[in-house]
Every structure is written in structure tokens, then in C-alpha cells.
């Protein structure tokens with residue numbers, strides 16, 4: 331990757347980061363005042379759950395963006411964290427904060443799904459890459 335491409339990705343990541351920070355739900359969304367109305371309470375709890383979920387998702391994304399910016403700094407951006415192959419430019423364009431090439435990401439996703447579904451899984455087993 332050329333240094334000007336690296337600069338472009340850095341710019342894109344910084345913009346994404348700003349956008350994400352600006353869209354973070356504020357504390358108001360999470361700490362809602364008590365209300366005596368049961369229906370309001372249910373709605374408040376649902377709003378709070380949603381705000382917490384959004385916040386969690388955004389912080390996870392923020393960490394990915396920060397990690398990608400750190401990789402730009404040390405010159406390893408665009409290299410898969412797992413197999414150390416170059417990540418395809420199309421994938422980087424679509425997901426500039428990714429740390430994994432598509433094959434490794436699919437393996438990670440497969441593992442994540444296995445975990446989420448509480449299926450037995452062997453962390454040492456190498457999942458075949460989806461075609």
C-alpha cells in the first residue's frame with residue numbers, strides 16, 4: 331500500500347470516528363428518571379436497553395477504528411492480523427477498520443456464531459474458509 335493510500339484510509343477512519351462519537355447516545359438515554367407509570371417504566375427500560383446496546387456496539391466499533399488507526403501509525407495497516415496476507419482493497423474500502431482478510435473474518439464469524447449458539451467448539455480447530 332502506498333503512503334497516499336494509507337493517508338486516504340487514515341482520513342476515512344478519522345471521519346468515521348468523529349461520526350461515531352457524535353452519534354453516541356448520551357447519558358440521558360441510559361439514566362432515565364423514575365416514573366410511577368408502569369407503562370412508562372416498561373418503555374423507559376426498553377429505551378435504556380436500546381441505548382446501552384447502541385453504546386456497546388458503538389464502543390466496540392470505536393475500538394476497531396482506533397486499532398486500525400494505530401496500525402496505520404506502525405505501518406501494518408491492510409495486513410491481516412491472523413494470516414498476515416494483504417487485505418483486499420475492496421474489503422478495506424467497504425470496511426476500513428477491519429483487521430482481517432475476508433477468509434479469516436469468515437472463520438472468526440463462524441466461531442462467533444458457534445459461541446453465540448452455545449454449540450461445542452474447539453478453539454484450536456481450523457475452520458475451512460467459506461468459498
Ligand SMILES: [Zn+2]
Pocket residue numbers: 410411412413414415430431432433434435
Ligand atoms: Zn487473513
